[in-house]
Amino acid sequence: MGEEVKLFGVWGSPFSRRVEMALKLKGVEYEYFEEDLQNKSDLLLKYNPVHKKIPVLLHKGKPIAESAVILEYIDETWKGFPLLPKDPYQRATARFWARFVEEKCMPALFNCTVAEDRKKAVEEAHETLKLLENELKDKKFFGGEDIGFVDIVADFIGGYWLRDIQEIVGLELLTKEKFPKLCEWSDEFVNHAVIKECLPPRDKLFAFFRTRFGSKS
Amino acid sequence: MAKNDVKLIGAWPSPFVLRARIALNVKSVEYEFLQETLEPKSELLLRSNPVHKKIPVLLHNDKPICESLIIVEYIDEAWASGPSILPSDPYERAIARFWAAYVDERWFPAMKGILGAQDDAARMAAVGQVTEGLVLLEEAFQKISKGKSFFGGDHIGYLDIAFGGFLAWIRVTEGMGGIKLLNETKTPGLLKWAEKFAADPAVKDVLPETQKLAEFSKIIIAKLRAAAAAKAK
Numbered sequence: 001m002g003e004e005v006k007l008f009g010v011w012g013s014p015f016s017r018r019v020e021m022a023l024k025l026k027g028v029e030y031e032y033f034e035e036d037l038q039n040k041s042d043l044l045l046k047y048n049p050v051h052k053k054i055p056v057l058l059h060k061g062k063p064i065a066e067s068a069v070i071l072e073y074i075d076e077t078w079k080g081f082p083l084l085p086k087d088p089y090q091r092a093t094a095r096f097w098a099r100f101v102e103e104k105c106m107p108a109l110f111n112c113t114v115a116e117d118r119k120k121a122v123e124e125a126h127e128t129l130k131l132l133e134n135e136l137k138d139k140k141f142f143g144g145e146d147i148g149f150v151d152i153v154a155d156f157i158g159g160y161w162l163r164d165i166q167e168i169v170g171l172e173l174l175t176k177e178k179f180p181k182l183c184e185w186s187d188e189f190v191n192h193a194v195i196k197e198c199l200p201p202r203d204k205l206f207a208f209f210r211t212r213f214g215s216k217s
Numbered sequence: 218m219a220k221n222d223v224k225l226i227g228a229w230p231s232p233f234v235l236r237a238r239i240a241l242n243v244k245s246v247e248y249e250f251l252q253e254t255l256e257p258k259s260e261l262l263l264r265s266n267p268v269h270k271k272i273p274v275l276l277h278n279d280k281p282i283c284e285s286l287i288i289v290e291y292i293d294e295a296w297a298s299g300p301s302i303l304p305s306d307p308y309e310r311a312i313a314r315f316w317a318a319y320v321d322e323r324w325f326p327a328m329k330g331i332l333g334a335q336d337d338a339a340r341m342a343a344v345g346q347v348t349e350g351l352v353l354l355e356e357a358f359q360k361i362s363k364g365k366s367f368f369g370g371d372h373i374g375y376l377d378i379a380f381g382g383f384l385a386w387i388r389v390t391e392g393m394g395g396i397k398l399l400n401e402t403k404t405p406g407l408l409k410w411a412e413k414f415a416a417d418p419a420v421k422d423v424l425p426e427t428q429k430l431a432e433f434s435k436i437i438i439a440k441l442r443a444a445a446a447a448k449a450k
Contacts, residue, residue: 050319062308069314077306088294092282099284100268129408131268 005030006058014156016055098153158189224247224276232382233285234273240292242419244299317379324350333441355404
């Protein structure tokens, strides 16, 4: 068919997994290349000279970098299983919350693992999760009845990444008591037929985080 | 109630607000400009953007849209019959979005670094970073414009708007430091682009006057320096 789709990623990265989720949801076949971030390939440096980061999508020989940009490209190129709604206002809303996850939630969550004032960092992270919980309301997914753009961008929170980190580091971030809806959503997320095929192997991820964060208890 | 009631909450010095204004002008959309003093922030702003409490906020038939680049995409999609802001080809759209993200996440923080610099060494370092970024943008401009006037081709588009929003601030920064950020040697394409962009009908009436902005910038600089000093402690 000559559609030639290639993805340069890293097995444990929520950013490259997002791209895999989008491709799989749309039934797009692709070739995957695992990068070693300690020893970046010449191809990666050629395809993303500005940031030298994964993920990079290559379609018909042309590279696209930045996961949110890649997701929109995928949505516009392969029409099956739309990730963004059709209505402009709903699209703007989805883009807003995806940005919020990337620019506010994720940094606040990561910060909890390094901040000196852990209590304050956790409070700030909770504030961001609360806003997300309120946005989810009673929907099954941020996308409504099925996975959408925001769900995919929030994979770090919905998938095993956050759960593993909070367990290993000893943080109470995404808890049933404080965020019942988000917890329910994350269960739906990891059990979704397509998403579950796209998540990193559980044991491997847990072991990776355990090495990375050590045992602080 | 008006069928197409459009309001923009903003402030004239903000490059982010400018993006929204230019986009509305490209589509010839009539709108009410609600100027914020930001001290204090208006009830309407706090109600319309409770998450970030920031400008710009577009209110379209009372529905709020926040975040400048999201607003620009919304304007493009909601007024689909007007001239296109984003390119039609998905790959070109991706390139435009990539560089707009670069401007916001890499280049703009370096610009703030110049204004907030505590001393000459810090300023020089920040100027270096900004210049490196402009060289990358120059390369991108050469590739994307394909010899035409703008990133968007014959007419201004998404990336022109995303980057062009900062033009008055670039000029103020140049004036302050006696430097030429856009110059014949390193950024000849962007230098020409800047003149054409500033003269564009959608831009010229809303682009802040350099002198007026320079006066205003003293307040911003004081804030940025105070923030940088607090961080350094």
